[in-house]
Amino acid sequence: MKLQGALYPWRFRIVVALLALMVGAIAWRIVDLQVLDQGFLKGQGDARSVRHIPIPAHRGLMTDRHGEPLAVSTPVTTLWANPREMQSAQARWPELAEALGQDPAGLHQRLKDQAEREFMYLVRGLTPEQGQRVLDMEIPGVYAHEEFRRFYPAGEVAAHVVGFTDIDDHGREGMELAYNEWLAGVPGKRQVLKDRRGRLIKDVQVVKNAKAGKALALSLDLRLQYLAHRELRNALLEFGAKAGSLVVLDVKTGEVLAMVNQPTYNPNNRRNLQPAAMRNRAMTDLFEPGSTMKPISMSAALETGRWKPSDLVEVWPGSLRIGRYTIRDVSRTEGRELSLTGILINSSNVGMSKVAFDIGGAAIHEVMRKIGFGQDTGLGFPGERVGNLPTHREWRQAETATLSYGYGLSVTAVQLAHAYGALANDGRLVPMSLTRVDHKPEGVEVVSPQVAKTLQGMLQEVIEAPRGVFRAQVPGYHVAGKSGTARKASTDSRGYQENAYRSMFAGFGPMSDPRIAIAVVIDEPSKSGYYGGLVSAPVFSRVMSGALRLMNVAPDNLPPEDVKTADADKSKGGRI
Structure with a gap:
């Protein structure tokens, strides 16, 4: 190409060459991502849709010296909500409050206050049957996951020795606290696909199985x-x-x-629990x-x-x-x-x-x-x-x-x-x-x-x-x-x-x-x-x-x- 009247024709040639190189680099990157290095785009897609959900592990069984249960873990259902998603179904909030046994005005205020968030607990520790009845109502934005709750068959008789766990199943008193690491299980991990709204699309696989806690036999008869x-x-x-x-x-x-x-x-x-009653006076x-x-x-x-x-x-x-x-x-x-x-x-x-x-x-x-x-x-x-x-x-x-x-x-x-x-x-x-x-x-x-x-x-x-x-x-x-x-x-x-x-x-x-x-x-x-x-x-x-x-x-x-x-x-x- 010969430029008539150009004082510096080499400048134009440099610009054209640079543009050509840029087009070539982009074309090569497209070929590389689509043909040669497909894992990168797949990984980016997975990062936006693949999630790992923990699989809860129950605590180990605590028994007396003869094998009688003193503390057992039972499965419970925890209901949670996506407040942002639930804003479109406000007409069903009173129905949900009644099913949960909560004050409709209180639930309404909570959902309004957290309208920009995508997670909040509705209620924890329901029996699986109670949780399923709420899920069967198919209210948009209401979800559930499984947890374990500790139950104490001996009740107040062995309370000071056995102790108890908190809502997250961590030992807080007694032998539950002293042997927390021994009793606590190791949660597993499950891989799932979710859409951009956080809804479950597909359960892919179990990445890591949950490991239950170890059993503990106390000296108590x-x-x-x-x-x-x-x-x-x-x-x-x-x-x-x-x-x-x-x-x-x-x-x-x-x-x-x-x-x-x-x-x-x-x-x-433990709703009306007095701190003095928790003391193991012995x-x-x-x-x-x-x-x-x-x-x-x-x-x-x-x-x-x-x-x-x-x-x-x-x-x-x-x-x-x-x-x-x-x-x-x-x-x-x-x-x-x-x-x-x-x-x-x-x-x-x-x-x-x-x-x-x-x-x-x-x-x-x-x-x-x-x-x-x-x-x-x-x-x-x-x-x-x-x-x-x-x-x-x-x-x-x-x-x-x-x-x-x-x-x-x-x-x-x-x-x-x-x-x-x-x-x-x-x-x-x-x-x-x-x-x-x-x-x-x-x-x-x-x-x-x-x-x-x-x-x-x-x-x-x-x-x-x-x-x-x-x-x-x-x-x-x-x-x-x-x-x-x-x-x-x-x-x-x-x-x-x-x-x-x-x-x-x-x-x-x-x-x-x-x-x-x-x-x-x-x-x-x-x-x-x-x-x-x-x-x-x-x-x-x-x-x-x-x-x-x-x-x-x-x-x-x-x-x-x-x-x-x-x-x-x-x-x-x-x-x-």
Whole structure:
């Protein structure tokens, strides 16, 4: 091409060449995308239409030690809406509100407020049948997806141990929270095609299968749990008490067979739930254990070798002056002197204090430390408290005396049961567990076997002696234990509250071969008395009696004629 009159003809040629190159590049890219590299356009199309929808995975089953379900996951339907899409069907909003059981004006306002959005929940946790009835109405913009909801067959009976999950199925309390990662499943993934309005066109494939959570077997025996729940509730009603806790422990394996608290709540219906009712008091509430600590202090005296159960201590006139403080015995004792066993039977603060002065506060503190007070139990339960076991560089008489009869330290009901479990297990402290234990643990010796067996006999006398806690006796069985009554500390000032007590009893049985330990704590009884031997001891008796029978433990305290009958039945193949 020859340009006439052009001053710079090469410029025109450059522009034409550049345009030609651009056209060629575009043509090549078209051929490349349509013929050679088809995956790019396909990927871009998929990005605008292919979606991955999660496949929900249900949580693992939680059971008691015998396989009875405590927490199960059931499928539910969640309805959601595309408010932008629903604006064209406003005439059907009242119909939808009626089907959902919601206020029409409230639903109308919600849809108006979120008119520019493409997602909002309508209702969660419907049964599949309820959800399908709403979907069958074919209201534009209403959709559904499947979720799982936790259901608790035992309800309020096991609520404090099992706990509960939130609306998104995440553990929030109890074992549901402690073992959330173990119980939680792994959601799957499903590939689908949707149009530009988000409507499902085609279910393509399952990309990843959902993986259910693992099962968890707790140490609880649901039969004992129901028994303990009933007896504790009845005791609170009878004595007008504010709250209470009860723990049943297998002394050989350390398994918690029952743990109940009052007040309690229903995890299946938490609409009117009070925060105070959610507290697992057996593991979170601290209290001064009072006279239930005297056996622990007595074991420290026996360990020194200087004291025997028959040794006498002068307790007359029933009071002891230490500086500004006066130690008093609540009940009148038998004579001027008491043996060590008599000190436990009569629950003498004066006698226990004098024994403590002889061995020193450090010796008592060491036994209490070894037996687990002031330390974590290792259960791993959310919110568990370790209590307080004070130590002093120099143990003065006042501090030594108060520690010996259960004041000046704080414990939980679980720790109290654990300590008595060690005494029942011939001085061996085994790790506690809220999950089923398949192999018996070794444990650690915290009290010598000889001292533990001696103390077992002394505590048996506490119940069976003429002046003992007869209300704790269990028909057909020899059992051992100690009651305790402690004034409640004031929360707004120093000192103790007036007419506010905790009634306690801790014990174990049967004495032929101790199997279970029980701790009962009842807070502020207000009717018919407040002493531990009056309020908590009968609860111990009834729970121990029912537990031993449910566990098929042979009686060890039958009258002679009943023993002969039982032996005869046994020889014939009958069950005792």
